[in-house]
Amino acid sequence: MEFTDYFCPVCEKRFINGDDVVVCPECGAPHHRECFEQLGHCFYEDRHSPGFSFENADNEQPDQETQSPDTVICPNCKAENEKTSFYCCKCGMPLSAQDRNQQQQADTNNAQQNQSRQAPPFGFGAAGAPAFDPLAGFNSEDEIAEGVKVGEAAKYIGKNTQYYLTVFNRIKTTGSSKFNFSAFLFSGAYFLYRKMYVQGIIIILLMIGLSVGSSYIMLSSDWYANYNNLLQSVQQGEVTNMFSGQMISLLIPTILSSLRLLIMLFCGLKANRTYYNYSMNVIRETKKEENEADVNKTLEARGGVNLPMAISFFAAFVVIYEICNFLVSSQSLWS
Numbered sequence: 001m002e003f004t005d006y007f008c009p010v011c012e013k014r015f016i017n018g019d020d021v022v023v024c025p026e027c028g029a030p031h032h033r034e035c036f037e038q039l040g041h042c043f044y045e046d047r048h049s050p051g052f053s054f055e056n057a058d059n060e061q062p063d064q065e066t067q068s069p070d071t072v073i074c075p076n077c078k079a080e081n082e083k084t085s086f087y088c089c090k091c092g093m094p095l096s097a098q099d100r101n102q103q104q105q106a107d108t109n110n111a112q113q114n115q116s117r118q119a120p121p122f123g124f125g126a127a128g129a130p131a132f133d134p135l136a137g138f139n140s141e142d143e144i145a146e147g148v149k150v151g152e153a154a155k156y157i158g159k160n161t162q163y164y165l166t167v168f169n170r171i172k173t174t175g176s177s178k179f180n181f182s183a184f185l186f187s188g189a190y191f192l193y194r195k196m197y198v199q200g201i202i203i204i205l206l207m208i209g210l211s212v213g214s215s216y217i218m219l220s221s222d223w224y225a226n227y228n229n230l231l232q233s234v235q236q237g238e239v240t241n242m243f244s245g246q247m248i249s250l251l252i253p254t255i256l257s258s259l260r261l262l263i264m265l266f267c268g269l270k271a272n273r274t275y276y277n278y279s280m281n282v283i284r285e286t287k288k289e290e291n292e293a294d295v296n297k298t299l300e301a302r303g304g305v306n307l308p309m310a311i312s313f314f315a316a317f318v319v320i321y322e323i324c325n326f327l328v329s330s331q332s333l334w335s
Helices: 033-039 054-060 097-113 150-157 161-174 181-186 188-193 197-219 221-235 245-289 292-302 307-334
Strands: 021-023 030-032 071-073 080-082 143-145
Touching: 021 033, 030 033, 143 150, 143 161, 143 245, 150 161, 150 245, 150 292, 161 245, 181 188, 181 245, 188 197, 188 245, 188 307, 197 245, 197 307, 221 245, 245 292
Parallel strands: none
Antiparallel strands: 021 030, 071 080
C-alpha cells in the first residue's frame, strides 16, 4: 500500500517512497517506524473506539463547525486560541502536534526511569516541571504578582518563559532574585532586547560616555605629559606622592573604567527584578486599557523581545569602544 498521500501524525511530514512505515492495527494510521517507536504507541491511541478511522480524525475535533477559522482549539482544555499561538493561553498545552508528542514522550521517559523531576541546569525551569512546559510547571491561573496571572506573564515574556516565570515566582515568594549573566555581559543591550527602552538607552549612553571620556582624557597632552613624568620618576627611583594632583589626574581613566564595570555588575544584579517590575506594570496597564478578548494579543505585541535594536545599539557601543582604544594605542605608538 502506498502512503504518499498521507502525513505522519507524529512529525507531520508527508510519507515518501521508501519510508519505513508502521500501521496501527486498531485505526490504520501510518507512522514512521522511528516516530512510532519513540512515541511507544499509536498517535491516536486515546481516541480508539469502534468505527474510528485516522482519516477522519481531523474532523472529530470538538466544536469544529462553530470554530472560527482564525482560532485553534486546545486538545487539552478545549479553549480557543489565536491561530498564530504556539501554546494554549489557558493551560499552556503545546498546540502543535509535534510539540505535544515531544512533551508526552519526555514525560513517559521520566516515568520509566522512575526518577523525580528536577529543575534543568542553569536555572531554566522549576522543580517538578515537565520538559517543554512553557509555564515551568505553574498553573496559568495562578498569580505571579498582584493582579497578574502566570498565563498573562507568559504571553508578555514570549521568549524563555520557563526561566523568567521561575525567577518571577522566586521574587514574589522570597523577595530574592538571581544574577543575570546576559545583563552583566551586554548591559544596556539586554534591556533593549527585553523592550525596556528607557533603561537600555540610558545604560548604553552611560557606557559610551565613560569610554569616550576615558579615552578623551588619555589623549590630552596634559595627561600624556603627566604619564611620561611619572615613568621617568619611577625609572629614576624617585618616590611619587600618590595623592598629588598629577597622580589623581592619571587615575581618572582607571576610575571611569571601574565605573563601567560597576554598571555591568549592577545590571547583572538588578536586571531580573527590574524586568519583573516593568513587565508586571505593563501587564496591569494593558488589562485596564484593553478588552478582555484583546488582552493576550496586545501582551504579545507589547512584550517579547527586540533583537534588531539590541544588536544595533550594542554594535554601536563596541565600535565606539574599539575606536577609542585604537586612538589611545595609536598615540602611544606615535609619541
